[in-house]
Amino acid sequence: MNTIYYKLTLMILALLLYSCEKEEEQVSKLPKTYMDYENFVQEGLVAYYPFNGNTNDLSKNKLHGKDNNITFTSDRFNIEGGACYFNGENSYV
Secondary structure: OHHHHHHHHHHHHHHHHHHHHHHHHHHHOOOOOOOOHHHOOOOOOOOOOOOOOOOOOOOOOOOOOOOEOEEEEOOOOOOOOOEEEEOOOOOEO
């Protein structure tokens, strides 16, 4: 019975390792910056907010947001200014 648990544990660890490698590959395929507008869908696009340190709309519609009590911070890919932090009380765009 112990060998079954041992083999099952090894299999789970191997799958976890494989999934981590796959995520790193996906991160490397990201555009250099979120400003890489050419790689995004543009047909039917209403607004494009890359959160690159401001709340400007980079689509042709120029529907800029007005930020109120937000802080720009690193996103999940550790890109500085790629995410907004809302304080949960009085911050909004």
